[in-house]
Amino acid sequence: MPGIFSEEHLDIILQGGMVIFMEIYLYFQGLHSIMILSIALFAFMASGFRIAKAGSRACIIVLGDIGRSPRMQYHALSLAKTGFDVDIVGYGGSTPHSDLIENDKITQHVMSDPMTLPGVFPGLFRYTFKVMYQIAQLFFVIFVKMKWPSHIFVQNPPAIPTLPVAWFASKIYGSKFIVDWHNYGYTIMALTNKPTSPIVRLAKWIERTFGPRADGHFCVTDAMKKDLAQNWGVPKAITLYDRPPEIFKPTPLTEQHELFSRLSKDYPVFASSDSSPQHTVFTERKSSRSITKRCDRPALVVSGTSWTEDEDFSILLNALESYEDAISSGLSLPDLVCAITGKGPMKKYYMDIIAKKNWKHVKICTPWLTAEDYPKLLGSADVGVCLHKSSSGLDLPMKVVDMFGCGLPVCAIHFNCLDELVKHNENGLVFHDKEELAQQLQDLLCDFPEKQKQLETFRDNLKSFQKLRWEESWNNTVRKTLYI
Structure with a gap:
């Protein structure tokens, strides 16, 4: 049986001591009316204490x-x-x-x-x-x-x-x-x-x-x-x-087309070059009203960031620079659209750097999405990139959890306990620096969209992760x- 001064009774002792001290103080100060009101208040709070226990x-x-x-x-x-x-x-x-x-x-x-x-x-x-x-x-x-x-x-x-x-x-x-x-x-x-x-x-x-x-x-x-x-x-x-909750799942083609069509009004990188309302840069509506993915579409890479000091965003920018150079040198790679979501203190700093880039094959946009559209974008993407490095080395990036819920393979930067979530060469890839990330993006997207063998393997392996959701x-x- 716990003693009277045990942790179990500490809250009762603390409250009781405060009440007694205050009432004695009010009595000797001659504030009797306030004392009566405070007793009534403490009695009211005491009833709440009993309710709180259960x-x-x-x-x-x-x-x-x-x-x-x-x-x-x-x-x-x-x-x-x-x-x-x-x-x-x-x-x-x-x-x-x-x-x-x-x-x-x-x-x-x-x-x-x-x-x-x-x-x-x-x-x-x-x-x-x-x-x-x-x-x-x-x-x-x-x-x-x-x-x-x-x-x-x-x-x-x-x-x-x-x-x-x-x-x-x-x-x-x-x-x-x-x-x-x-x-x-x-x-x-x-x-x-x-x-x-x-x-x-x-x-x-x-x-x-x-x-x-x-x-x-x-x-x-x-x-x-x-x-x-x-x-x-x-x-x-x-x-x-x-x-991930149930809203994080692969996005059906019709919803992808609707999402890209809406985003293209504010972010031209999603719009088709022919300006047709039936087309986006990724999808098109056929005469039969069915939606298909375009054979000449670019790859869609998504990265979520809080634009803080624990995420070195220059790693992704340098990897995209290498990707641009690789296409220019003749490698069989698709054009690339990189959508970067999130808000944070260092966003303007990196946006100024991005604005100075004059790339022909890589385009960057920074959409701010609603809570409903964010899962749809992840479920429409081809590759996710995570730059989160834990300050303690003991937490995991929730953005990767969301990506995995949508069946999206991820390239994630290495830190101590990342292997509790990202299994290298099983459900994604782990990189240590900008050179490794650049090579991984090129390997994954070589001959895209015709060849996606490694991406498809990762997507298949993510199906087991998708079975256990937040609620369960x-x-x-x-x-x-x-x-x-």
Whole structure:
């Protein structure tokens, strides 16, 4: 039987101690009317505490663009299907998937972007101000706007200030506190700051202090599960691999033609040279109204990027330069359209470089797609390219999961645990530098579209991956742990 000061009773002790301290303070200050009101409020919260212990209301904290946090959107949808009422807290910017928007059991709490101070203030001061502002935002949403949750899910990173705030809220409400470890936040901060800098060391301390205090832990790789057990004092983390939902699948030809026709209005690389409304650069509508792929079509390469420091986009640009030179030298390669999706801080930097290229056979476009069109583009492509390199070496790129769900073979840059997802020469190819990527693209697309033997082999091998989808994986891992 656990002792009175055990972790199991810590939330009750914390709440009770706060109530007693506040009531004594108000009494000796002579604020008797406020004391009576506060007693009523605490009695009200106590009823919520009892509900929370066996309730079915979840709070999901993203502290990022909700629309660009697919895994947390999937958590919300799965919880709603299980019968939970879900509050998802984060920022706006991108439109979430329509299933989340239209679900009556899911409420979005979209916070305004944090205030930014002018650059004349020191960086540490500006960062501290931003964190304090975010704490105020989270406290307002969690303690004022929301009903008390039975479960609090946190996406990590970012760890600051979400982990301390979520831990505190779980103690006040008696909620089950669950961390979904996507990566380690301090390793991302170390990309732009020295690993020994005070801000990175503080971030690491906060992450290591509050993360292990959660009641439940999920992570994205077995390598991270092992690291959490050995170095973080989290012995029972559960690996919940990213799996694609049903919307990620090969796109039928009619939908490909419709997608390319729509995109061609804003992105000319998808338009046919003859400007016919019946044709795109990839597909054409026959007189019989049937849709076919064009024999002279270019290859479609897709790469999703967040345009951040942990993705060296110059590798792809250099590989495309080599591809252009290879065609010019006479190799039997198709023209190539490279569609690069995503938003991020370094996009303008690379767009300026792309604008200076005067290629004849390689064309680049950067479409921003809706949550519904993104899977359709992946399901229409010939090759995917992933430049994600994990800052911790322990997470996997979700963009590859989406590509595999659509049956799209991938060329992915190597890092430590990538083999938990990409099997070299089985469902895709792994490269280490721009030279390897350039050679892989040329090998895969030689004599395209007539010859696609290696691509077809990869597509066949991906069929087993496509069988296990997010919902089944979530039910097998998360659902059975909700009330443990």
